[in-house]
Amino acid sequence: MKSLLWLQTGSCGGDTMSILCADSPSLEELIDHFGIRILWQPSLSTESAASLERTIDAILADQLALDIFCVEGSIICGPNGSGMFDPYRGRAKMDWIRRLAEKAGVLVAIGTCAAFGGVHSAPPNPTDCLGLQFDKTTGGGLLADSWRSRLGLPVVNLAGCPTHPNTMTKTLAMLATGIPLELDHLNRPKLFFNTTVHQGCTRNEYHEYDVEDTSFGGNACMFFNLGCQGPMTMAVCNSELWNGRNSKTRAGVPCFGCTSPDFPLDRDLFLTEKIGPIPVNLPLGVERANYMAYKSLAHDAAPERVLNKKMDT
Ligand code: SF4
Numbered sequence: 001m002k003s004l005l006w007l008q009t010g011s012c013g014g015d016t017m018s019i020l021c022a023d024s025p026s027l028e029e030l031i032d033h034f035g036i037r038i039l040w041q042p043s044l045s046t047e048s049a050a051s052l053e054r055t056i057d058a059i060l061a062d063q064l065a066l067d068i069f070c071v072e073g074s075i076i077c078g079p080n081g082s083g084m085f086d087p088y089r090g091r092a093k094m095d096w097i098r099r100l101a102e103k104a105g106v107l108v109a110i111g112t113c114a115a116f117g118g119v120h121s122a123p124p125n126p127t128d129c130l131g132l133q134f135d136k137t138t139g140g141g142l143l144a145d146s147w148r149s150r151l152g153l154p155v156v157n158l159a160g161c162p163t164h165p166n167t168m169t170k171t172l173a174m175l176a177t178g179i180p181l182e183l184d185h186l187n188r189p190k191l192f193f194n195t196t197v198h199q200g201c202t203r204n205e206y207h208e209y210d211v212e213d214t215s216f217g218g219n220a221c222m223f224f225n226l227g228c229q230g231p232m233t234m235a236v237c238n239s240e241l242w243n244g245r246n247s248k249t250r251a252g253v254p255c256f257g258c259t260s261p262d263f264p265l266d267r268d269l270f271l272t273e274k275i276g277p278i279p280v281n282l283p284l285g286v287e288r289a290n291y292m293a294y295k296s297l298a299h300d301a302a303p304e305r306v307l308n309k310k311m312d313t
Contacts, residue, residue, distance in 0.1 A: 001035045001036070001037045002035055002036050002037065002067040002068055002105075002175070002176040003036075003037050003039050003064070003065055003066055003067045003068070004036050004037065004038050004039060004041075004067065004068040004069075004070065004172070005039045005040055005055070005056075005059070005066055005068075005069050005070070005100070006038070006040065006041040006042065006070040006071075006072065006110070007040075007042070007069075007070070007071055007072070007093075007096075007097070007100075008042050008071075008072045008073050009071060009072070009073035009074060009075055009076060009086060009093055009094070009097065009113075009114070010073045010074035010075070010076045010086060010113060010120045010127065010129055011072045011073025011074070011111070011113060011114075012119075013042075013043065013072070014111070014161065014162035015072045015110045015111040015160075015162045015163050015168070016041070016042065016043045016044075016072060017162065018160075018162035018163060018164070018165045018168070019163075019165050019168050019169065020165075021165045021242070021243055022165035022166050022168065022169040023165070023166065023243075023244060024166045024169070024170070024240075025166075025169050025170070025173055026169065027169065029169075029173075030169055030172055030173060030176070034172070034173045034176045034177060035176055035177075036068070036172060036173075036176050039055050039064075039066075040052050040055055053089065056096070056100065059100060059103050060099055060100070060103065062103070065105075066100065066103045066104050066105065067104075067105040067106070067175075067176075068104070068105060068106055068108060068172065068175055068176065069100055069101065069103075069104035069105075069106070069107045069108065070108045070110050070172075071097055071107070071108070071109060071110060071114045071132060072110040072111055072113075072114055073111065073113050073114055073120075074113040074114065074117050074118055074119075074120040074121055074129035074130065074131065075094050075097065075114075075117075075129060075130055075131065075132060075141070075142045076093070076094065076120070076127050076128070076129055077094060077127075077128040077129065077130060077142075078126070078127040078128035078129075079127075079128075081128070083095060085127050086127075094142055097132070097142065098142065098143070101132075101143060101147070101149070103150070104149050104150060105149060105150050105151045106149045106150075106151055106153050106156060106175055107132065107143075107149050107153075107155045107156070108155070108156045108158060108171070108172070108175070109131060109132045109133075109155050109156065109157045109158060109159075110158055110163060110168065111158070111159070111160060111161060111162055111163050112159045112160060112161045112163075112258055112259060112260075112261075112263050113129070113131070113161070114131060114132055114157075115131050115132065115134060115155070115157035115158065115159045115186075115187075115188075115261070116131040116134045116135070116136055116137070116141075116157070116159065116186075116261040116262075116263070117129050117130045117131045117134070117135055117136055117141075118131070118161060118263065118264075119161065119263075119264055121135070121136065122264050122266065123266050130142060131157075132155045132157075133145065133147060133154060133155040133157075133187065134157070134186070134187075134261060136261050136262055137261040137262055141155075143155065153181075153183075154183070154187050155187060156171065156175075156181060156183065156187060156188075156189065157183075157186055157187045157188045158171055158188070158189070158192075159186070159188055159193070159235075159258075159259040159260070159261070160235065160258055160259050161256075161258035161259075161263060161264075163259075164192070164235065164236055164237065164240065164242065165242070166236075166240055167189075167192040167235075167236060167240075170191075170192070171189055171192070174189075184234075186261055188234070188259070192235075192236050193234040193235065193236075193259065194234065195234065195235075195236060195239055196230060196231055196232070196233060196234060196235075196283075196284065197229075197230035197231075197233045197234075197235050197237045197238055197247075197249065197255045198230035198231040198233075198238070198255075198283065199238060199239060200238030200239040200247075201230055201238045201247070201249045201250070202238075202249075202250050203219065203220060203221045203222070203249060204221075205306055206219070206220040206221040206306060207221035207223055207231075208298060209298050209299065209301060209302035209303070209306050210224070210295050210296075210298045210299035210302065211299075211302050211306055211307060212224040212225055213225060213226055214226075216252060216253075217252065218252075219309060222249065222254045223272065223279065224272055224274075224277075224279060225271075225272050226254050226270055226271070226272065227254045227256075227268065227269050227270045227271050227272050228249065228254035228255050228272075229254070229255045229256060229257035229260075229281070230249055230254075230255040231282075231283030231284065232257060232260070232281055232282075232283065232284055233255050233257040233258075233259055233260055234259055234260075235258075235259040237249075237255070238250070254269070254270060256269050278291065278292055278295070
């Protein structure tokens, strides 16, 4: 059995809601088949608050092993670096997190807030929030860049707002069974962050021919006008559907780039910023000059079949 402690810091609890929808594996399978013993989870545990206190004290006194430590939410450092906007038992929660992290076999940042600061650290960041080991795109989180868990891992960043349910349960299953995790440059497991949201989107053919929606409710691509960040965002949303059936872009909502370290961007999420007719941000790795040439050719080549289907319901 591997013990798991889940604490919330500056959080809406959305990742907890998300993990309840996991189906591959499900939360129940994590417990029944992958040997995870949940010591505490804020929304799922039925034990008293006093029981959580005893659990934390036992971990800190080395009387109880902590194998997997999950933190959901931004680390709140205000006011003035005291962390007392978010206290627990009379001291800053960020101090408890720091002490428990020293005991953890592995520390998992659940959600973009815990990983990079997320929503609560958006400008003007009034509560001085940051992530566990990152502050947006760079180091400078609560823990030093050089920090490693008892098993020698940096904080494992499961980004998302919320994180995809199966990304959470698969990662936890791998950690519980000792399957090695390869991490990307932002310490996200490559297995779940090596594909763009754009890949697998049902609007791809429209993107290909530059057939674009200008208002919501159509079938076409939302990249040029409606703010879609799918081609710049690494996540499995369109290759492993949410609840096994849908994704944001399939439902007609642009990707907001919620797994990226700079999420949320300080701009309109439903509007594409452009230089002339071309978006400021282009698909990952694409050269602007090449892209402009390709797009004007592609638009001229768009078949009637695609143009006619744009507004089909
Ligand atoms: S809507 Fe977004 S994810 Fe879908 S094809 Fe267009 S740019 Fe890609």
